[in-house]
Structures are given as C-alpha cells and as structure tokens.
Amino acid sequence: MTTSTSRRGIKAAALAGLLVTAGAGTAYAFWSSSGTGTGSAAAGTMQPVSVDALVAGDNPQTALIPGGNADVVLRITNPNPYAVQVYSVTANGPAAADAQHPDCTTTGVSFTGTAAPLSPATYVAANSSALITLPGAAAMDTTSLAACQGATFSLPVTAEVRK
Secondary structure, three states, X not given: OHHXXXXXXXXXXXXXXXXXXXXXXXXXXXXXXXXXXXXXXXXOOOOOXXXXXXXXXXXXXXXXXXXXXXXXXXXXEEOOOOOEEEEEEEEOOOXXXXXXXXXXXXXXXXXXXXXXXXXXXXXXOOOEEEEEEEEEEEEEOOOOOHHHOOOOEEOOEEEEEEO
16 A cells, blocks of 8 residues: 555655646746737827917017017917927017007018927917917017007918827
8 A cells, every 4th residue: 555655645746846837837828929910090280289379368578679589479279188398489570560550661670489399398388379479579670660650560470289
C-alpha cells in the first residue's frame, strides 16, 4: 500500500504542477495578448465665429485724435458647442467713417494690428459672445480731414480663432 499511496501522491503532485503551469500560461496569455482591428472617427466642423463692431452699450474707453491711438472693441460670437481661443486679429480693409460723416473721405484711420497669439490668451465660451478690447489698436494720422470730427469708424478685421 505504501507503493500505491506514493504513486497516488506523485500523480497528485504531477497533476497539481500541471494545473499550476496551465494556469500561469493562461494568466500570461491574458496579460500579454495582442490583436488587430480597425476603427473610424469623424471630425466635426467648426461653425464660423462672427466679429461685430460696437453695438449699443459696447463703448470704447478711448477716443481717436489726429496723431494718436485708441482702443478697438470687438464683439466675438461663438456658435460652437465648445470654447474657442481668439488667436489673432488682423486688418481686412480700409477704415470708413459712419453715415453721419459723409465728407470724411480721408479718415487717416488704420488698424495697427495685434501680435499673435493675443496676450493674454482670450477665449469665448461655448454658444456665447464676449467683448474684446484691443488697447491702442486704432491709429489716426494727421491727414484726417476736419469733417471726421466726432465720427465713429468701422475697421474691417479678421479674427483667427482656434479650438
């Protein structure tokens, strides 16, 4: 009986060793497996952000005078479902005086521009609008006609925005 008991013990030990080895192999295969496949994604389209000049209540804090600079105030409207950064603002055409000053044909007004990126970084929240003041970004030289006194000037600009 000793012989058959020892054989059973050896068989049991061998079976246990085999099961431990098989379990370790399964665990190794689980943690080091690899596979292949394909996936897809679609990029969304950013809606255009609008730039508007002053509207009622959006008054600049400075006024233009010949030989001087003044602030430019923009209202940026973001229709996107995420915030956007206003990266830069650049001139996009000549300045024009308001309709109440038709004789202001030589304005002498220009947009002096801003460095990119704007500093400090300027963001417009999702689905909202914000006022952005660009300090000293409008200049008036001494060629401006006297008929331009009291005029409000439109400065066409392009704003570059980024997500």
